Amino acid sequence: MHRFGGSSIVCFCNKIELKLMKNEKIRAPRNRTVTVLNEERASLARDVLRLSELTEPQSLRNSIINADFTKVLSFVENHSVDLLILDPPYNLDKDFNGFKFLSQSDDDYSNYLTQVLAQLKPKLKRTATVYICGDWRTSISIYAAARKLFKVINRITWEREKGRGALRNWKNCSEDILFCTMSNEYTFNLKDVMLRRRVVAPYKGVDGLPKDWKETAIGNFRDTSPSNLWSDITIPFWSMPENTDHPTQKSEKLIAKLTLASSNKGDLILDPFLGSGTTAVVAKKLGRNFIGIELLEEYCLIAAKRLRLAATDTDIQGYANGVFWERNSLNLQRAIAESATVSEDLRAEPAPSLFD
Numbered sequence: 001m002h003r004f005g006g007s008s009i010v011c012f013c014n015k016i017e018l019k020l021m022k023n024e025k026i027r028a029p030r031n032r033t034v035t036v037l038n039e040e041r042a043s044l045a046r047d048v049l050r051l052s053e054l055t056e057p058q059s060l061r062n063s064i065i066n067a068d069f070t071k072v073l074s075f076v077e078n079h080s081v082d083l084l085i086l087d088p089p090y091n092l093d094k095d096f097n098g099f100k101f102l103s104q105s106d107d108d109y110s111n112y113l114t115q116v117l118a119q120l121k122p123k124l125k126r127t128a129t130v131y132i133c134g135d136w137r138t139s140i141s142i143y144a145a146a147r148k149l150f151k152v153i154n155r156i157t158w159e160r161e162k163g164r165g166a167l168r169n170w171k172n173c174s175e176d177i178l179f180c181t182m183s184n185e186y187t188f189n190l191k192d193v194m195l196r197r198r199v200v201a202p203y204k205g206v207d208g209l210p211k212d213w214k215e216t217a218i219g220n221f222r223d224t225s226p227s228n229l230w231s232d233i234t235i236p237f238w239s240m241p242e243n244t245d246h247p248t249q250k251s252e253k254l255i256a257k258l259t260l261a262s263s264n265k266g267d268l269i270l271d272p273f274l275g276s277g278t279t280a281v282v283a284k285k286l287g288r289n290f291i292g293i294e295l296l297e298e299y300c301l302i303a304a305k306r307l308r309l310a311a312t313d314t315d316i317q318g319y320a321n322g323v324f325w326e327r328n329s330l331n332l333q334r335a336i337a338e339s340a341t342v343s344e345d346l347r348a349e350p351a352p353s354l355f356d
Contacts (some may be wrong), residue, residue, distance in 0.1 A: 082263050083268075113132075113142060128181070128188065131258050136176065152178060161233075198220065198326070232257065234327055251318075259288060274299070274300075277300075
């Protein structure tokens with residue numbers, strides 16, 4: 001069996017999905033995990049495209065496709081994608097609800113990624129951006145593959161606050177995202193991804209006025225430029241309405257940062273490893289178009305349900321009033337929303353010195 005997906009594992013995946021259908025989990029009353037009920041499956045399945053339905057090259061915008069991405073690419077227009085978000089299985093032994101992914105040597109994994117990226121590259125615009133997710137070990141292979149095809153601009157490291165401790169090692173609680181572009185001309189919307197921080201020790205200028213921060217009725221705040229070290233990401237968990245049973249789900253806040261920074265409204269985002277649909281959901285909430293491809297039908301159905309929910313709920317936890325907030329600041333965000341005067345104060349254009 002091929003370890004990275006394809007027609008050889010479809011039968012195996014179908015067995016997994018049948019098992020999931022028969023074993024709906026019993027949830028606690030306050031558990032908000034998005035699940036697909038048996039009575040919803042037929043309806044949600046109509047929101048998902050199958051490979052057999054793609055009869056000729058066509059626009060797949062705002063679609064979830066249940067297939068191996070390599071078989072879908074011929075239906076995606078060349079030079080049409082503005083942003084590629086790539087979140088493949090990391091080079092680790094991992095069980096995706098019964099589908100077991102087995103780790104490879106660094107060279108083999110790098111070769112695999114090179115093949116994946118080479119197939120995706122013709123679909124990208126000359127001004128497109130590429131984000132590739134991985135962990136510390138996988139990052140070695142990601143860089144080796146990406147530098148052959150793209151300009152590597154930076155590496156983002158974000159803190160995954162969950163994680164098991166180890167007796168003979170440092171706790172592994174970070175992941176990486178490689179930031180790449182097709183050329184020197186690319187989108188980067190700095191002001192759309194500012195991070196709002198509470199000012200603990202405010203300082204003032206010679207005129208006695210706040211310097212690089214704002215004083216409000218609910219506290220002192222400063223908007224800071226985004227760095228490549230993120231400590232404000234929360235992994236989805238049971239009480240969050242975006243949570244699913246996908247074992248490696250990325251948060252909407254994380255994908256929103258990538259989306260806002262590197263695309264504009266109306267742009268097209270491609271995610272060939274869609275998983276439970278976070279990229280598609282964020283694109284919908286932020287006014288972008290998307291193409292999401294996922295091999296496992298169960299995750300496609302979850303993604304379809306999340307898209308339906310996004311039609312009436314456009315909130316992204318951790319993002320409000322045009323800025324990102326530090327972790328554990330939901331009460332502050334609610335206070336801002338409830339105070340029109342304060343909201344207007346904080347939405348005011350910051351002083352140039354704020355962007356350091």
